[in-house]
Amino acid sequence: MVTGAAGMLGRDVLTAAAAAGLEPIALPRVELDISDAAAVDAITRELAPDVVVNCAAFTDVDGAEEKEHQAVAVNGPGAGNVARAAAAQGAWTIHISSDYVFDGAKRSPYLESDPTAPESAYGRSKLAGELAVARSASGRHTIVRSAWLFGAGGPCFPATILRLARQREELTVVDDQVGCPTFTGHLAPALVALARDPIEGIVHVAGGGRCSWYELAGEVVSNAGLSCHVLPGSTAALGRPAPRPAYSVLRSERPGVPELPPWREGLAAFMEAGVPS
Ligand SMILES: NC(=O)c1ccc[n+]([C@@H]2O[C@H](COP(=O)([O-])OP(=O)(O)OC[C@H]3O[C@@H](n4cnc5c(N)ncnc54)[C@H](OP(=O)(O)O)[C@@H]3O)[C@@H](O)[C@H]2O)c1
Numbered sequence: 441m442v443t444g445a446a447g448m449l450g451r452d453v454l455t456a457a458a459a460a461g462l463e464p465i466a467l468p469r470v471e472l473d474i475s476d477a478a479a480v481d482a483i484t485r486e487l488a489p490d491v492v493v494n495c496a497a498f499t500d501v502d503g504a505e506e507k508e509h510q511a512v513a514v515n516g517p518g519a520g521n522v523a524r525a526a527a528a529q530g531a532w533t534i535h536i537s538s539d540y541v542f543d544g545a546k547r548s549p550y551l552e553s554d555p556t557a558p559e560s561a562y563g564r565s566k567l568a569g570e571l572a573v574a575r576s577a578s579g580r581h582t583i584v585r586s587a588w589l590f591g592a593g594g595p596c597f598p599a600t601i602l603r604l605a606r607q608r609e610e611l612t613v614v615d616d617q618v619g620c621p622t623f624t625g626h627l628a629p630a631l632v633a634l635a636r637d638p639i640e641g642i643v644h645v646a647g648g649g650r651c652s653w654y655e656l657a658g659e660v661v662s663n664a665g666l667s668c669h670v671l672p673g674s675t676a677a678l679g680r681p682a683p684r685p686a687y688s689v690l691r692s693e694r695p696g697v698p699e700l701p702p703w704r705e706g707l708a709a710f711m712e713a714g715v716p717s
Contacts, residue, residue, distance in 0.1 A: 441489035444496025448594025452628035484525035515565035520572030539587035544685025591624030615654035615672035620646035623706025630698035647703035
């Protein structure tokens with residue numbers, strides 16, 4: 441059972457599960473609002489899934505600064521509703537969390553055992569979700585922290601860069617945030633592998649390697665053969681409402697956690713498949 445099934449990751453989880461011979465059940469937001477505990481209970485009881493993958497979330501990072509209450513309701517107690525209902529049916533919960541639970545002050549990869557310290561409302565809401573899932577799932581859960589997602593199923597950074605690079609001669613992109621771009625076409629099969637062979641607790645699963653948004657934009661433009669110049673800029677000059685971690689490279693210290701291909705391979709696969717406009 442996949443919640444948030446019409447989202448960017450949710451769509452690829454459905455595809456990956458079907459490709460693996462499973463029978464995924466799609467629950468987009470119009471069919472299930474995860475902040476409605478009674479509805480989550482009723483539908484989970486009715487469908488009796490083996491595994492629930494919670495891809496539903498309030499994902500507007502800047503919007504969450506003004507709507508923290510709304511973001512927390514979905515990403516915190518909402519995630520808890522999903523885990524509690526799954527546990528009541530004996531199902532395993534796979535919940536997706538984020539690199540934004542860290543403050544970004546480290547300069548070596550964040551491991552599962554590193555302390556969390558979110559700086560944004562979105563990060564706080566995602567941490568609330570991790571705690572709610574851990575509390576509600578009776579030990580039958582995997583919390584998968586990932587980062588910088590891009591994929592065919594939704595608006596994403598590489599698609600935006602491609603559109604802008606076709607319109608402009610010059611683009612300025614921040615070079616003072618470093619992370620792990622992650623192709624949802626690579627993350628989704630890893631989630632399916634975890635559904636089949638579960639690991640309890642928190643795991644880090646993100647694209648291999650690391651880069652800044654500036655480097656990622658440069659790779660998009662060069663892969664597309666465009667002549668637009670990409671220039672490095674600063675986060676401060678951009679003036680976005682939500683603070684972002686300056687460094688949020690994720691690596692796993694836990695045995696058996698699926699490793700994803702390097703982000704450049706993810707980007708190449710994404711662009712080969714045809715970027716949605
Ligand atoms: N995107 C990233 O860079 C990134 C990085 C790290 C972790 N993550 C996590 O990865 C997961 C998937 O994100 P994504 O990138 O696929 O985001 P997305 O495309 O925004 O998908 C999230 C989906 O959840 C739905 N949703 C929102 N509120 C809901 C509610 N109350 N009940 C049920 N569904 C609801 C949204 O529906 P509407 O569109 O109708 O609102 C949307 O279809 C999320 O947990 C996110 O926090 C994302």
